[in-house]
Amino acid sequence: MIHLENNEPIEAAYIWVTEAAQGAVSDQTGNFNIKNLCPGTYAISIQYLGHREIKDTINLKDNSFNKTYRLEEESFNLAGVEIHGHRDAVQTTTAVTALYGEALMEARGENLGESLKRIAGVTTFSTGNTISKPVIHGMHSNRIMILNNGIRLEGQQWGAEHAPEIDPFLADEITVIKGAETVRYGPEAMGGVILVNPTPLFTKKQSLTELNLIGGSNSQLGNIAISHSGGSGKIKGLGYRVQGSAKRAGNVKSPDYYQNNTGMSELNFSGSIGYSSPKLGIETYYSFFNTSIGILRDAHTGNLSDLENIIQNGRPFTDGTFTYSIDNPKQVVSHHLAKLKSHYHLNENWKLNAQYGFQLNIREEYDRRRGDLNNKPSLDLQLYTNTLDLFLDHTHKNEFSGTWGVNVIQQANTNIPGTGVTPLIPNYDMVNLGFYVLEKYSKGPVELEGGLRFDIRSIQTARYINNELQQADLNYQNFSAFFGGLFQLSPTLSLSSNLGSAWRPPNVNELFSQGLHHGAAAIEIGDPNLNSEKSFKWVNELGYNFKKLSLEITGYANQIQNYIYINPTGEKVVSLRGTFNVYEYLQATAFFYGFDFAGSYQFTDNLSGYAKGSIIRAKNTDENNYFPFIPSDRMDWGIAYNFGKNANSQTNKLTLSNILVAKQRREPDFDIAAAPPAYALFNLAYQRGIDLKGNKLNLGLQVHNLFNTSYKEYMNRFRYFTDDIGQNFLLKINYQF
Amino acid sequence: MFNSKKTFFYALLLASFAFTSCDSDDPEAENDGEVITDVILNFQELNAAGTPTGAITSFKASDPQGIEVGATPTIQNVTLTKGKTYQLKIEVRNSIENEDITAEILTEADEHQFYFLGTAFVGSGVLTYTYADPTGDLLGVVGKVVVAQNPGFNNANMRIVLRHALDKNFSGATNPNFENFIQAGGETDLDITFPLILN
Numbered sequence: 047m048i049h050l051e052n053n054e055p056i057e058a059a060y061i062w063v064t065e066a067a068q069g070a071v072s073d074q075t076g077n078f079n080i081k082n083l084c085p086g087t088y089a090i091s092i093q094y095l096g097h098r099e100i101k102d103t104i105n106l107k108d109n110s111f112n113k114t115y116r117l118e119e120e121s122f123n124l125a126g127v128e129i130h131g132h133r134d135a136v137q138t139t140t141a142v143t144a145l146y147g148e149a150l151m152e153a154r155g156e157n158l159g160e161s162l163k164r165i166a167g168v169t170t171f172s173t174g175n176t177i178s179k180p181v182i183h184g185m186h187s188n189r190i191m192i193l194n195n196g197i198r199l200e201g202q203q204w205g206a207e208h209a210p211e212i213d214p215f216l217a218d219e220i221t222v223i224k225g226a227e228t229v230r231y232g233p234e235a236m237g238g239v240i241l242v243n244p245t246p247l248f249t250k251k252q253s254l255t256e257l258n259l260i261g262g263s264n265s266q267l268g269n270i271a272i273s274h275s276g277g278s279g280k281i282k283g284l285g286y287r288v289q290g291s292a293k294r295a296g297n298v299k300s301p302d303y304y305q306n307n308t309g310m311s312e313l314n315f316s317g318s319i320g321y322s323s324p325k326l327g328i329e330t331y332y333s334f335f336n337t338s339i340g341i342l343r344d345a346h347t348g349n350l351s352d353l354e355n356i357i358q359n360g361r362p363f364t365d366g367t368f369t370y371s372i373d374n375p376k377q378v379v380s381h382h383l384a385k386l387k388s389h390y391h392l393n394e395n396w397k398l399n400a401q402y403g404f405q406l407n408i409r410e411e412y413d414r415r416r417g418d419l420n421n422k423p424s425l426d427l428q429l430y431t432n433t434l435d436l437f438l439d440h441t442h443k444n445e446f447s448g449t450w451g452v453n454v455i456q457q458a459n460t461n462i463p464g465t466g467v468t469p470l471i472p473n474y475d476m477v478n479l480g481f482y483v484l485e486k487y488s489k490g491p492v493e494l495e496g497g498l499r500f501d502i503r504s505i506q507t508a509r510y511i512n513n514e515l516q517q518a519d520l521n522y523q524n525f526s527a528f529f530g531g532l533f534q535l536s537p538t539l540s541l542s543s544n545l546g547s548a549w550r551p552p553n554v555n556e557l558f559s560q561g562l563h564h565g566a567a568a569i570e571i572g573d574p575n576l577n578s579e580k581s582f583k584w585v586n587e588l589g590y591n592f593k594k595l596s597l598e599i600t601g602y603a604n605q606i607q608n609y610i611y612i613n614p615t616g617e618k619v620v621s622l623r624g625t626f627n628v629y630e631y632l633q634a635t636a637f638f639y640g641f642d643f644a645g646s647y648q649f650t651d652n653l654s655g656y657a658k659g660s661i662i663r664a665k666n667t668d669e670n671n672y673f674p675f676i677p678s679d680r681m682d683w684g685i686a687y688n689f690g691k692n693a694n695s696q697t698n699k700l701t702l703s704n705i706l707v708a709k710q711r712r713e714p715d716f717d718i719a720a721a722p723p724a725y726a727l728f729n730l731a732y733q734r735g736i737d738l739k740g741n742k743l744n745l746g747l748q749v750h751n752l753f754n755t756s757y758k759e760y761m762n763r764f765r766y767f768t769d770d771i772g773q774n775f776l777l778k779i780n781y782q783f
Numbered sequence: 784m785f786n787s788k789k790t791f792f793y794a795l796l797l798a799s800f801a802f803t804s805c806d807s808d809d810p811e812a813e814n815d816g817e818v819i820t821d822v823i824l825n826f827q828e829l830n831a832a833g834t835p836t837g838a839i840t841s842f843k844a845s846d847p848q849g850i851e852v853g854a855t856p857t858i859q860n861v862t863l864t865k866g867k868t869y870q871l872k873i874e875v876r877n878s879i880e881n882e883d884i885t886a887e888i889l890t891e892a893d894e895h896q897f898y899f900l901g902t903a904f905v906g907s908g909v910l911t912y913t914y915a916d917p918t919g920d921l922l923g924v925v926g927k928v929v930v931a932q933n934p935g936f937n938n939a940n941m942r943i944v945l946r947h948a949l950d951k952n953f954s955g956a957t958n959p960n961f962e963n964f965i966q967a968g969g970e971t972d973l974d975i976t977f978p979l980i981l982n
Contacts, residue, residue, distance in 0.1 A: 352970055355965045469813065622822060623971065626850065
């Protein structure tokens with residue numbers, strides 16, 4: 047056995063005699079011996095790494111047979127090996143699920159709420175098809191928290207039609223914590239926390255540019271996003287990233303008609319620069335979010351009779367047409383977020399961290415009004431927030447580690463005068479001071495964690511109502527605590543359990559709302575004497591991973607004292623404009639429980655299936671009735687066929703999925719419209735990854751609502767006025783170079 | 784442990800916190816520009832030539848606080864004489880701000896329209912309404928009302944609805960007694976029912 051090129055002997059080439067089922071390996075001189083073969087014809091194959099395989103047939107007649115084979119060198123490119131691994135963005139004993147990689151790529155172009163629907167137990171509370179708020183285990187708005195790169199997002203989250211002011215394109219990973227995390231993140235994190243995190247900055251000379259282009263047929267959506275990350279070769283540890291995205295969409299089409307004035311546009315930017323050395327790390331970050339969203343024209347009703355008429359009609363009175371232009375009613379929202387973060391390793395056990403965040407949220411809401419007023423917002427709010435976190439991390443050689451910290455939140459909300467409307471919420475100043483300690487013990491397969499936090503909050507409000515200055519000075523304080531454990535029961539089975547208390551002071555709108563809500567033909571009246579909500583959430587998660595089966599089941603129970611909800615008083619206001627329902631804010635004990643599941647099974651090398659779903663029960667245990675806007679039971683299942691070979695790391699996959707949503711049969715005693723019927727939707731998705739000389743091209747073709755089914759979702763507030771979005775073809779191109 | 788660079792950094796951080804820390808502005812009272820507190824129906828008799836003659840009789844619906852819980856509007860009875868023809872001029876005011884909203888409605892004649900409904904106008908022939916806006920728009924700020932000589936019944940009611948942002952070209956929308964006005968889109972700015980007494 048010798049090389050073809052240079053006649054050198056080949057060592058360790060492999061010969062296989064098929065018929066005899068015998069093999070041998072060549073020695074240093076390139077020779078090998080196979081003994082005890084009977085005379086006859088044999089097929090042999092000779093293999094050596096980096097050389098072309100030789101197949102030959104030999105005829106063995108006598109006792110010995112000699113032949114020299116020359117192996118030809120063959121260059122053979124091995125496909126790049128991708129290592130798939132994942133470390134959670136937060137180390138906690140609560141149930142955590144993250145959206146990243148391929149799943150996140152498939153969700154590109156969708157807003158944060160829509161993207162997160164891919165996680166079992168997360169649904170949306172939406173206002174039409176452009177405004178959606180994530181719901182974790184039945185909780186949303188101020189009962190969950192969103193962190194933009196580590197800073198708690200402070201917008202006007204109290205409003206049902208106020209979507210989170212964040213661009214999902216800035217994230218490389220979106221994590222959902224399904225437990226109460228008030229201790230770690232501060233008040234309001236009762237139902238869960240959403241972490242929107244970019245990739246860490248490069249610390250060595252490297253560069254990566256990513257381009258996303260997305261087009262959608264429904265609403266003629268166009269979306270472009272670019273990000274560029276780089277690391278410095280001159281200054282070791284210096285890295286940066288710039289990222290931006292733009293989005294434009296016109297009127298949404300329901301299967302039978304266009305929804306008038308439902309276009310939107312979005313322009314976002316973020317930039318980050320950081321330095322990291324073994325002892326010191328500094329990072330600055332800035333993100334800007336800016337959107338204009340049209341509100342369905344027909345949803346702005348004049349009085350109760352208008353509202354009842356359109357509910358009865360079940361759809362807008364006119365068919366609508368396609369346009370990109372956005373008219374009143376509309377929202378124009380921008381959000382600035384700047385962050386400065388630093389850590390310093392005091393010694394090998396102690397690390398000092400400081401993080402400061404500045405946010406400015408500007409929200410303008412325009413109604414259909416007469417004359418010059420039409421050009422003025424009817425709600426014009428500016429919210430400034432400063433957050434400061436100082437905390438000390440310790441990790442020791444023994445099994446203990448932990449964090450001790452102080453957190454300050456300072457907030458100022460101003461109504462910009464000149465709206466011609468008495469403000470819905472007053473001007474206010476808020477300061478929140480929190481002290482916390484978290485400790486963790488981990489040994490082998492067991493991890494135990496506990497934490498304590500104390501918060502004090504003070505709010506001063508002021509507003510003129512009928513030329514009368516109304517002021518209030520409110521103070522809240524609370525202890526919260528949690529305890530949890532993570533147990534690796536066997537190499538395939540893990541269990542986590544976490545019991546946490548959480549709290550949320552009443553929101554300014556719940557305390558002081560006073561005014562007409564056009565979308566609901568309702569007059570909402572706040573109650574300044576509301577108490578803080580206090581909750582206990584117990585979350586358990588069981589994970590099982592064995593060969594072809596992977597399964598994750600989360601079960602939880604959440605009891606909330608002083609749960610604040612809005613309830614019709616039964617009273618009606620009669621005015622020259624017509625009649626309106628009156629709603630007031632009440633408090634009761636609430637009990638939420640339910641479970642989520644997510645599982646997948648690999649049937650063959652090419653065929654796999656998945657299923658995920660969630661069930662939530664939420665009850666007012668004082669009144670023994672149900673709360674409005676709790677997601678109904680739902681399930682998403684599908685099968686995927688992978689055209690690629692098993693070992694091929696490039697995706698080439700077709701997925702057919704089916705979303706089943708039950709009717710919400712647990713309705714509150716009063717709702718202006720009954721819950722819509724159950725529905726089933728089919729989606730089709732094709733995802734292809736192509737390797738272009740080290741650059742990666744990912745192509746996605748998706749059809750949402752494949753059969754153009756007309757349906758209404760209980761959790762969409764505009765189900766009163768219109769069907770949901772119809773069929774939508776989407777093309778998603780992602781290029782990384 | 785701390786070097787001077789580090790100390791400087793944290794000092795800067797704290798300073799920036801103090802610097803950007805800000806208070807909310809003092810609130811200002813808002814002029815509620817959208818509120819309609821008074822709707823006045825001004826009737827004046829028309830002679831055979833169609834010229835307004837004689838005194839103007841006014842009937843008013845008022846809600847001094849606008850939309851407020853607990854307060855109901857005061858609506859006067861409309862008294863008209865059988866067999867007579869009147870010019871009806873509608874006046875809309877915001878008495879809190881002392882604003883004449885009629886002017887705004889006239890400016891946006893293409894987005895507004897009054898509808899005349901209730902038993903007085905629909906199906907009974909008690910009152911017959913025709914738009915007579917000087918600009919030629921079908922608006923209803925000015926109109927002609929004919930009172931039947933021998934109405935089938937007395938004590939009818941006049942429901943007056945002002946629609947905003949409607950599709951004025953919608954089929955049937957040109958009829959001042961169009962009951963399905965809601966189908967033309969838009970929203971209701973006013974919806975008042977006046978009791979009618981005929982002499």
